[in-house]
Every structure is written in C-alpha cells, then in structure tokens.
Amino acid sequence: MTDKLVRQVLDQVDAPDPRVGEIVSALIVHLHAFVDEVRPTEAEWRAGLAFLAETGRWCTPDRDEFVLLSDMLGLTSAVDDVNHAGPDNMTPSSVEGPFHSPAPVREPGAWISEGPERGRGTPMVVHGRVLSCDGTPLPGATVDLWQAADDGLYDSQDDAQRPGNLRGLFTADEEGRYCFRTIRPSSYPVPADGTAGRLLRAIGRHPMRPAHLHYQVTAPGHRPLTTHVFLAGDPHLGSDAAFAVKEELVRRPVPRTGGWEMDGPYEEVEFDLRLVPLGWAPGG
Numbered sequence: 001m002t003d004k005l006v007r008q009v010l011d012q013v014d015a016p017d018p019r020v021g022e023i024v025s026a027l028i029v030h031l032h033a034f035v036d037e038v039r040p041t042e043a044e045w046r047a048g049l050a051f052l053a054e055t056g057r058w059c060t061p062d063r064d065e066f067v068l069l070s071d072m073l074g075l076t077s078a079v080d081d082v083n084h085a086g087p088d089n090m091t092p093s094s095v096e097g098p099f100h101s102p103a104p105v106r107e108p109g110a111w112i113s114e115g116p117e118r119g120r121g122t123p124m125v126v127h128g129r130v131l132s133c134d135g136t137p138l139p140g141a142t143v144d145l146w147q148a149a150d151d152g153l154y155d156s157q158d159d160a161q162r163p164g165n166l167r168g169l170f171t172a173d174e175e176g177r178y179c180f181r182t183i184r185p186s187s188y189p190v191p192a193d194g195t196a197g198r199l200l201r202a203i204g205r206h207p208m209r210p211a212h213l214h215y216q217v218t219a220p221g222h223r224p225l226t227t228h229v230f231l232a233g234d235p236h237l238g239s240d241a242a243f244a245v246k247e248e249l250v251r252r253p254v255p256r257t258g259g260w261e262m263d264g265p266y267e268e269v270e271f272d273l274r275l276v277p278l279g280w281a282p283g284g
C-alpha cells in the first residue's frame with residue numbers, strides 16, 4: 001500500500017464534527033486498502049464510478065436504489081445488528097425494508113386481507129403475545145404489520161389492492177395478546193431492473209426474498225422493535241437477497257381445521273415478540 005499517500009489524505013482531514021472525521025478517515029483507509037488489494041484498472045475504476053452515478057439516477061421519491069444496493073450487500077442488516085444488541089431472550093430485530101406505510105387500525109382477530117388475494121390465497125391465522133424479555137406481558141402494546149399477497153405484491157405495487165390492504169395496526173390485550181387473519185404471503189423478487197439487479201446478475205445471485213410478514217412493535221418502557229417472521233419451508237430461507245433471516249424469526253405454519261372463527265382449512269402461525277426494556281445494558 002502507498003502508506004505515504006494514505007497519510008497525506010488523512011492529514012488533510014480537519015472535520016469540525018469529530019464523528020464525521022472518524023467516519024471519513026476510516027472510509028479513506030478502507031478505500032485505499034481496497035485499491036491495494038484489488039488493483040483496479042483505470043477502466044474498472046471508471047466503471048465503478050459510473051455504476052454509482054447510475055444508481056443515483058434510478059432513485060425517485062418512491063424508490064431508493066442505494067438502499068436496495070445496501071440491502072443486497074448485507075450492509076443494511078449489518079447496521080441493524082450493531083444498533084440493536086440486547087439480551088439473548090429478546091426477539092431479534094430485522095430490517096424494515098421499503099414497503100412500510102401507515103396501516104388501518106383494526107380490531108383483534110380482524111382480517112387484514114380484503115383484496116382479490118383473499119379468494120386465492122391460503123388462509124392463515126397469526127397470533128402471539130407481546131412480552132418484555134423476562135416474559136411479562138405488555139398490554140396496550142401496538143403491533144403494526146404489513147405483508148405481500150400470495151403473488152408477492154404489496155398494496156403499493158398492485159392496482160388490484162386498495163391502500164391499507166394486508167396491513168393492520170393492532171393493540172395487544174390485557175395479557176399482551178394479538179391476533180389477526182390473513183392469507184399466506186409468498187416469496188418475492190426485489191426490483192431487479194436497476195443497478196442492484198445488475199450487480200446480482202453479475203455475481204450469480206437471485207433476487208428472491210423468502211416469504212415473510214413485517215412487524216413494528218412499540219410498548220411503553222421498551223425499545224421499539226422492527227422485525228420479520230419468516231415461514232419455514234420456503235426455498236429461499238437460506239439465501240434471502242436482503243440477508244434478513246435469523247433462525248429465531250422462522251416459524252412453521254401448522255395446518256388446522258376449526259377454531260379461530262375460520263370456516264375451512266387454514267394455517268396457524270404463533271409468534272411471540274419479546275421487547276428489550278429501555279436502559280438495558282450488556283451485563284447490567
């Protein structure tokens with residue numbers, strides 16, 4: 001490595017904000033180490049810069065290609081991990097993804113599936129409890145959830161779904177319980193027509209995310225939790241394009257008949273969420 005050059009660049013850093021100085025200095029060191037390792041040709045260096053410029057051109061108010069790129073490289077999950085450490089018995093967090101939007105308030109047990117997917121998909125009952133890490137129920141916790149339909153589309157991607165379809169805002173009861181009825185989501189591809197998709201093809205990767213439901217849970221005195229529940233048996237569980245799968249978040253839907261005010265056969269998923277008390281510290 002050209003240590004002298006790296007030192008010269010670092011010596012010029014005089015950031016008024018020390019954290020900015022720390023971040024940019026580390027970036028400089030890692031970028032130079034990258035060049036030292038990869039030894040790019042000038043054509044490759046130019047292609048890399050053009051790739052980033054094109055990524056910017058894909059960004060619109062409704063689509064952030066840089067976030068997608070970050071997801072596909074595991075960067076989003078890495079940042080999530082370093083910011084959400086907690087006790088072993090907490091429910092791990094997982095990335096929010098790009099499809100969250102305000103959900104309609106719904107009653108306990110309500111159907112969140114109100115579009116054409118209701119007549120096609122496999123009915124599912126999803127329920128569980130919101131708890132503190134030590135198992136204490138958290139009555140009044142809010143459970144905000146969203147999912148794709150059986151064809152892999154969210155309401156914002158599908159003219160056949162009304163806004164708010166397959167979304168719901170629930171309040172946990174006095175024992176911390178929540179419940180809703182829906183249809184089984186399917187795995188889906190992330191948008192692959194931009195630079196993130198080009199990168200995936202260039203390195204021989206698929207764009208699929210395994211079937212999942214998204215949760216955002218809040219309760220007084222606890223850290224908000226953003227996470228997923230993934231459905232066991234999905235062929236893409238081991239190769240999620242966004243690297244968001246954690247084994248504690250995988251549940252196997254159980255085939256059922258009867259109960260939960262369901263007419264015919266359905267699948268049941270039970271998923272408890274354990275939130276970390278505010279002020280938790282390692283070893284504390």
Ligand SMILES: [Fe+2]
Nearest residue numbers: 097099212214
């Ligand atoms: Fe999703």
